[in-house]
Amino acid sequence: MKLKKILIVGLSILLINKITVAQNNSAELNLMPVPYEVELADGQFRLDNTFCVGINNNDERIFKAALRMINILSGRTGICMERQFPDTTKVYKTWQMVISINRKGNLNADEDESYSLDVDENGISLKAETNIGAIRGLATLTQLIRADENGYYIPAVKIKDEPRFKWRGLLVDVCRHFIPVDVIKRNLDAMAAVKMNVLHWHLTEDQGFRIESKTFPKLHQLGSDGLYYTHEEIKDIVAYAADRGIRVMPEFDLPGHATGWLVGYPELASAPGPYSIERNWGIFSPTFDPTNEETYKFLDAFFKEMSELFPDKYWHIGGDENNGKQWNANQQIQDFMKKNNLPDNHALQNYFNIRLGKILAKYNKTMVGWYTDKQPDLGKDYVVQSWKGRSSLYESAKNGYRCLLSHGFYIDLVQSREYHYMNDPIPQDTILSDEVRDRILGGEATMWAEYVGAETIDSRIWPRTAAIAERLWSPGSVNNVDDMFRRLDIVSMQLEDYGLTHIKNYDMMLRRLANSYDITVLKNFVDVIQPIFTYDRKKYRRPKSFHPLTKVADAARPDPRVAREFDQRVSSLSVKDVNNEEIISSVTKMLDLWKNNHAQLQKLIKESPVLNEIETLSKDLSVCADIGLQAIDYMKKKLQPEQSWIDAQMEILKKAETPRGETELAITKSIKKLIEMTKKS
CATH class of the missing domain: 3.20.20.80 (Glycosidases)
Structure with a gap:
């Protein structure tokens, strides 16, 4: 028994070390989700127009996936590949990448999705038990491409990978606002890019019955x-998803x-x-x-x-x-x-x-x-989807039901990436038994559609859902929030390759609001506001299905990147010498921009009345920025302000946090940090 315990401890330490190495190496490689095991090596495989992909059999699903990968690589690099299609003729000497699979994968919740990927200067080898596992490996390979002055390459690496949870889903509500076929398809492409495997299609509601x-x-x-959706469209989407190793589960409420x-x-x-x-x-x-x-x-x-x-x-x-x-x-x-x-x-x-x-x-x-307000009394093959917290998830699992977690993954509520990322169905400190853990199949991000349409849905799903995808695929010990943010910014841009509009529609919506090609001052403002918590929007108007989704609150992004970058700079200043000129200068530059932006935005508001609702919020941004500049001035002079000044500024910031136009400032907490730092000047 003692020897057995020693072996278990030893294996656990080895496992943790492998995962830690994988996380550190993936940080260099910008992979998301982080693979189970990553080993970097010396060297690189150079991409050029002779790149040729070979497949060890005539499997149609992996052929299509490899073709999509070739097109992505060609589009991203500008290289016109001489061999535009994967080769199945088994003329091995011409292959620079070899895909080897043992069998066709079945689209079920228990299918093998593991793969191994080896890259050296001579070529690329992708091996998997199933074609679905190989598709997951192709998603990783697509993220590995890098560039230098000599062109494009893939770093030498050895990867062994498998998912932590078998069910990694995205719910799309197409009832409250109808979502066209092309939008569903591009989101399926993005799901496959981050290794998600279930589209939960919410098809019936009080607001619409969406299937023929x-x-x-x-x-x-x-x-x-x-x-x-017609029968033909349903079949088309189900087949499209299947080609990407994604199951489609309908919901008829x-x-x-x-x-x-x-x-x-x-x-x-x-x-x-x-x-x-x-x-x-x-x-x-x-x-x-x-x-x-x-x-x-x-x-x-x-x-x-x-x-x-x-x-x-x-x-x-x-x-x-x-x-x-x-x-x-x-x-x-x-x-x-x-x-x-x-x-x-x-x-x-x-x-x-x-x-x-x-x-x-x-x-x-x-x-x-x-999950309703009580536990069901049904056969144990019934699957409970928990939206009321992990406690109901664990209660259901302990009662013998298989379960899914969606609480904490409600992306329609416009919460932060960090909040979703740290929402682990089974935290590392769990005391659940192995039997109970095994009943937790995974989770689903949920995109309820009260406040989204075809034009805005991508910006509410992505890039935050990529962070959820990592939480459900990667080991639980992969939880470095700062590194997640860094990698997510890169992956977010890559997702545009699949037709997503979460980035490009932003400027388009601002142009419409401004009624002008010049959106500079409007963008300066919207970059640092965010839509309010979704459930709070009804406090300001009674929402209806025909209300336009074109206002500032619809253009504004959850967890805005510029506000996050500002907070990171302020936080780094708080743990370093306040005389760090580089950080002080960057923070001051941003504050100066926001302080002076309101006067210019006022002119635009007079020409575009749809912006009237955010005029006072813009003014408050200017005031808050000025408070931040005063705080920095105190720190530079190594002076501590009077408590009365601190109290007065905090009261101003509190009032500035009042939502307007169903949006709120996203930088007030950072300004408060600056004020707190003046106490240590």
Whole structure:
């Protein structure tokens, strides 16, 4: 027993050392997610127009993936490759990169995604058990490309890699605002680039039913405003995702969030209709009647139709935020509950879910559902998606259910990269048993669409979701926030190769707001503000589905990069000699810019009334910047200000933190740091 303990400790130390080396080496290589094991070597493989990729078999999926990789490399380097297509003829002497796979991968949650990648001056070798693992390796290779005065190259390296969690998903809500096919596809490309493997497609809501049904055509005819996906488009997207090793799990939300269903089929509701598409956001009462046998006949026929479009084993039934009002007011439902010993609405919904589970089992589907306020009482093949914190995740796992974490990954709430990055489903200090840990499949970022449309959705998903992708793929010990920020800035630019608009649409939206090609002063301002926490936006107006998504709050970015860089400089100043001229100069330059920007922005606001709502916030930015300059002046002179001055400035900063135009300043905490530093002058 003692020897066994020593061996376990020794293996653990070896594992930690390997991961630490991988993290340090990946920092040099700008990889995201960080691989499990990375070993740098001397030398480099030089890219030129003779680059040729060979594949050891005729697998179609890896052929397409290799072709996409060649196109990315060619586009990024400007090199016109003589061999534009991968070679499967097995003329090995012409191959500079060899891709070797043992078998075709199956699109399921337990598939092998591991790979090894070896690069030296003579060539590149990518090996994987499955073509899906090889696709993950190609994503890493694409991030390895570097440049110097002699051209483009890939550094010599040995990588062994595998995911930490088997389920690394992105939910896209296409109901509250419809998201076109091309936008879904470019986000699938980006997901593959950072090794995510599940698209959770939220297709039905109070605000819209977004999929064609040939069995029940009134669903999309009356419930979509004409904005829905045809069968052909669904098949196209599912195939597109499969080519990238990504599973597609549909969500058909039941029994609540059901207005979109009931517009066309009000007889299935728990209260008489008629119903119309909801134009507001929130939790609404329309709910399926779980006591009506016609409900189950309807859903059986619908699920049968949809199961032929979605081959994935997992099927999301929603299940959250049923307010129960229609059930409580329906005497027939209340009588049913009493007759069947169902004490409350939770028990009634559990009954409903059991019935759904039996229907889905006919089509070889496994149910996934959102955690409600209580634990389910279902078969242990049911998967619980937790959006109310890790405590509900762990409770579900301890009760024998497989689980997914989404709490902390709600990217629609416009929270910081750091917050998402440090949200580990299983922290390193966990006391969970191995059995419980194994039931935690992974997690999903969730892009709910109350405040996004086709023009803005990329900027709300990316680049923050790349940080979430690393949290779900890389070892838990990979958690250096500063290095994450550094690598994320690089990866964010690379993601533009896949057609994402998260960077380029920013200037376009500012030009529209300014009604001018010259957006300099507007950009100076918007660079250091951020949209307020999403749930707080309803305090300032009652949002509706037809409100424009073109205002300053829509153009502003979550966790803005310029504000973060300013905070990093201020923080570095706080731990160094205040006489560090380089840092002092850079901080002062930024503060001077913001102090003087308001006067110029005022002129633009007079010509573009849509900017009126942020005029006072712009003025407060100028005032805050001036406070920062005064603080630096105290530090330079090695003087400590009177407490009355400190108190007065802090009060001004507090008032400046009041949101305007559904945005807020992102640099006030940094100015407060400068004030605190004056106490040590």
